[in-house]
Amino acid sequence: MELKTKDIKSVLKRGDFEYPVMESFYTIQGEGKYQGHAAYFIRLGGCDVGCHWCDVKESWPVDTHPIKSVDTLLSEALAFPGRLVVITGGEPLMHDLGPLTEAFQTAGFRTHIETSGVCETFTGSWDWICFSPKKFKEPNPAILPFVHELKVVIFHPSDVAWAQDWASKINSNAHLYMQPEWSKQASMNPLIVEFVKTNPIWQISVQTHKFLQIP
Ligand SMILES: C[S@@+](CC[C@H](N)C(=O)[O-])C[C@H]1O[C@@H](n2cnc3c(N)ncnc32)[C@H](O)[C@@H]1O
Ligand SMILES: Nc1nc2[nH]cc(C(=O)O)c2c(=O)[nH]1
Ligand code: SF4
């Protein structure tokens, strides 16, 4: 049963909780298991991992983005038909995601996260956890039993074995993706294609939003 916005405000416990929000946008999930699904993205500010190939480096500072309340974020998302929210960043788990996810789930959204898993604390109530480990900062192993999807960016051939090593550490139900680093597709795509054909438990994820030229 979907609540109306005014009803939701009355049930939100921490609707006034605030976050630094670089951007929020209604689009098509371009990566991983839910690729192709309409989704409302909330990109939180702040990340200290420092991937040199990061495609959203402007998200890294935590104090240069507008501050938005849960109330506002939920009201903005409710304006669109989809009921799948993807919390991303930056590194979203830098923040206490309990209030945000509680509000969206109360309003009938599936809550998905895109995370590098590096944070000490692991907050929020999630319908889907996409874990994308990085060589630049060691993830917190506490997340590993809860991962629904492992998505490893392949920048160099050595990342293939590194990805398999991570697959051996997470729960056996997780979906396994290799994603070519965007600028290295010419060399990495053939490698990943051959790997997946040989190891069909894996899938390739190619950032379809960039081909569709949508956010
Ligand atoms: C921008 S990050 C934000 C969430 C979180 N910090 C993380 O890394 O998972 C979202 C996703 O984009 C991927 N990504 C970032 N830059 C990329 C690039 N240049 N090529 C391919 N994937 C990239 C990350 O690996 C991650 O799966
Ligand atoms: N369309 C679209 N899909 C995405 N999947 C993961 C993204 C991210 O930056 O977290 C992303 C993004 O930035 N845009
Ligand atoms: S962890 Fe994510 S947001 Fe942070 S630098 Fe790496 S890809 Fe970018």
Ligand SMILES: [Mg+2]
């Ligand atoms: Mg992106």
